Amino acid sequence: MSTTYIAMIVAILAGIGLLVGIGALSLLSGALNFLFVKPKIEILKSTNSDAGFAFTFKWDQDAEPVKFDKIRLHLFNPFGSPTEVDITREFEGSDTDFARDIDLGDQFKKILSASPLDKATVEIEVTASREGVTHKSSMKGSTFVDKRMNATQTVEDVAAKFVTTKSKPLFEIPERSFISPPLPKTAKQLKMATNPMFAGEFAGAAGGGAAAAGPAVENFTVAKVWIEPGCIVCDACEAIFPEVFEVTDSTCIIRPGAPLNDGLKMQEAAEACPVEVIKFTKAS
Numbered sequence: 001m002s003t004t005y006i007a008m009i010v011a012i013l014a015g016i017g018l019l020v021g022i023g024a025l026s027l028l029s030g031a032l033n034f035l036f037v038k039p040k041i042e043i044l045k046s047t048n049s050d051a052g053f054a055f056t057f058k059w060d061q062d063a064e065p066v067k068f069d070k071i072r073l074h075l076f077n078p079f080g081s082p083t084e085v086d087i088t089r090e091f092e093g094s095d096t097d098f099a100r101d102i103d104l105g106d107q108f109k110k111i112l113s114a115s116p117l118d119k120a121t122v123e124i125e126v127t128a129s130r131e132g133v134t135h136k137s138s139m140k141g142s143t144f145v146d147k148r149m150n151a152t153q154t155v156e157d158v159a160a161k162f163v164t165t166k167s168k169p170l171f172e173i174p175e176r177s178f179i180s181p182p183l184p185k186t187a188k189q190l191k192m193a194t195n196p197m198f199a200g201e202f203a204g205a206a207g208g209g210a211a212a213a214g215p216a217v218e219n220f221t222v223a224k225v226w227i228e229p230g231c232i233v234c235d236a237c238e239a240i241f242p243e244v245f246e247v248t249d250s251t252c253i254i255r256p257g258a259p260l261n262d263g264l265k266m267q268e269a270a271e272a273c274p275v276e277v278i279k280f281t282k283a284s
């Protein structure tokens with residue numbers, strides 16, 4: 001057998017070995033992905049109401065770039081009562097790990113009081129409606145009720161732990177300002193309602209001349225500020241008051257040690273929130 005012939009056989013065998021190696025590695029990575037990056041529905045403590053259901057959902061967003069926006073709870077209780085309960089609710093969609101606390105109403109109370117629970121099954125489905133992706137978790141009815149009762153973490157606790165490594169935008173959001181730049185200097189007095197020199201001339205217009213300016217609004221201190229579930233990560237609050245609000249990939253959080261002495265600015269941020277989830281109380 002010539003040397004060339006032997007070299008060809010060795011090269012072919014090496015190529016086959018390489019292909020088998022790549023295949024085995026890809027299978028291994030798929031298996032690891034399946035085992036350790038499985039989508040996970042976790043039951044949390046609800047602070048919503050006695051019909052509240054709180055949960056968090058985590059999945060591999062790179063492998064499955066979808067937006068989950070629907071939850072379904074299904075009780076199957078063939079040996080007891082009620083035999084079946086089916087609840088579906090939509091919520092503000094999220095394309096990153098999220099947590100929600102939803103009031104499921106009287107139907108949910110039927111699930112919680114079903115009997116016998118240890119022979120019943122509860123299925124929880126989280127769905128991305130647009131993409132048609134659903135992940136399901138199923139457990140005994142008694143396990144479901146126990147998990148809900150014994151949960152200690154709330155949506156707020158979990159949301160605070162979500163990764164906050166959101167890459168900052170490459171552009172700066174300009175600060176909002178409603179104050180025009182100063183007018184050029186001139187010897188002429190401006191004839192406007194708030195100029196005392198012309199007080200009275202505007203009576204009847206814009207609520208009565210100089211008085212229309214109204215009293216200065218007093219600032220106040222905030223006792224507590226928090227974010228309720230439902231943030232749509234629009235960044236408005238952080239643009240207005242970055243010392244207090246930090247918008248992450250999935251929600252908005254209050255920065256530790258945030259200054260609470262500028263109530264007017266806090267109010268401005270709360271009013272700018274399109275879904276009104278910024279809440280605060282004034283210090284007495």
Ligand code: SF4
Pocket residue numbers: 227230231232233234235236237238245247251252272273274275276277278
């Ligand atoms: S303004 Fe409201 S919705 Fe927008 S990021 Fe802040 S809390 Fe979330």
